[in-house]
Amino acid sequence: MNNLERNIKNETKNTNNNDYWGFWGTSGFGLLVIILFSALQTLFLFGFIFIEDGNALSKAFVSDSPNALNNLVMQYSFDGDAISIAEIPAALIGIGFIILFIIIRKQLTIRDYLGLHPPKIKPLLAFLGLMVIAMVAMEFASAQLEIDTPEFMTRVYNSTENIPLLWIAVGVAAPFFEEFLFRGFILEGLRRTFMGSIGAILISSLAWALIHMQYGPFEIISIFLIGILLAIAKLKTNSLYVPIAMHMLMNITASVGMALG
Numbered sequence: 690m691n692n693l694e695r696n697i698k699n700e701t702k703n704t705n706n707n708d709y710w711g712f713w714g715t716s717g718f719g720l721l722v723i724i725l726f727s728a729l730q731t732l733f734l735f736g737f738i739f740i741e742d743g744n745a746l747s748k749a750f751v752s753d754s755p756n757a758l759n760n761l762v763m764q765y766s767f768d769g770d771a772i773s774i775a776e777i778p779a780a781l782i783g784i785g786f787i788i789l790f791i792i793i794r795k796q797l798t799i800r801d802y803l804g805l806h807p808p809k810i811k812p813l814l815a816f817l818g819l820m821v822i823a824m825v826a827m828e829f830a831s832a833q834l835e836i837d838t839p840e841f842m843t844r845v846y847n848s849t850e851n852i853p854l855l856w857i858a859v860g861v862a863a864p865f866f867e868e869f870l871f872r873g874f875i876l877e878g879l880r881r882t883f884m885g886s887i888g889a890i891l892i893s894s895l896a897w898a899l900i901h902m903q904y905g906p907f908e909i910i911s912i913f914l915i916g917i918l919l920a921i922a923k924l925k926t927n928s929l930y931v932p933i934a935m936h937m938l939m940n941i942t943a944s945v946g947m948a949l950g
Contacts, residue, residue: 706881708796715878718790722783722870723900729779734762737771767841769849773858780858780866787874803873808928816922820935823918824942827911834907838947841903846947856944864936871897871916872923872932880924890920915939 710718738746738761749758765771791802799805849855871893880889894916898909919932 705796708794709802709878709881710790710794712879712882712884715875715882719870719875719878719896722786722790722874723896725786726779726783726866729782730775733775733778734765734771737768737774738762738765741765741771767844767848769845769847769855770851772845773849773851773854776858777854777862780862783866784869787869790874802877803869804877804923804927804929806928806930808926808931808934812926813928813931813934816918816926816931816935817938819918819922820915820938823915824939827915830911831907836905836907839904839908842943842947852948856941859944860937860941864933864940867897868919868929868933868936872919873929876920876923886924890917890924893920 709715735746742761745761749761752758787803788799791797791799794802796802845855875896876889876893878889879892880886882889884892894913897916898913901909901912904912919935922931922935923929
């Protein structure tokens, strides 16, 4: 038995698989959260457009051109301030739905279900170090393959007037929501089904990568691989705070790099 399997066995010996939503419950509620999150982002984005440029939004709704509204939405989909305003409340509400589904299950506390246990310092620092190595490796691979910074990132940062708000959205709101959902709710639910830990790691990482379709193939593959590292960190430490910290480190480092660049 390798170290990962031994750690998982020790962590689960006092829990019952029936305490968690099964395959269909975890998959269904997880997908529902993603759909609700996307819908909320769209709703808040329309709210931002209405406040910033209500006349253009009104004209797009009544325009004879079928692409008028789509073009306006796409324009603001690359606006850093609009993304921040849409991301932060959508993430908070998304976390609220995750908590609600755990409460409905009535088996475990939110803390135990998601693994919201304080991490030990040594494993935390070790995994943060691994994240740094992973980021350096991705940057090196990107340079060797001559892959440019994704257009989405450059357009977002070039259009942002409120940089601190964007950093809160990217460096805090997004990591907390995504880790609660993918390394918390989905990973913990699926690994206690027929999929096992390996299957749960792969599926949760793939699902996480696929919600980042605004990036190119290289970035999506990198996100998938990072997802595997985050999932292993969660299972090894039994603390969701570890992948949250790693995720925040990655996003904040990328944000600082974009700002300096």
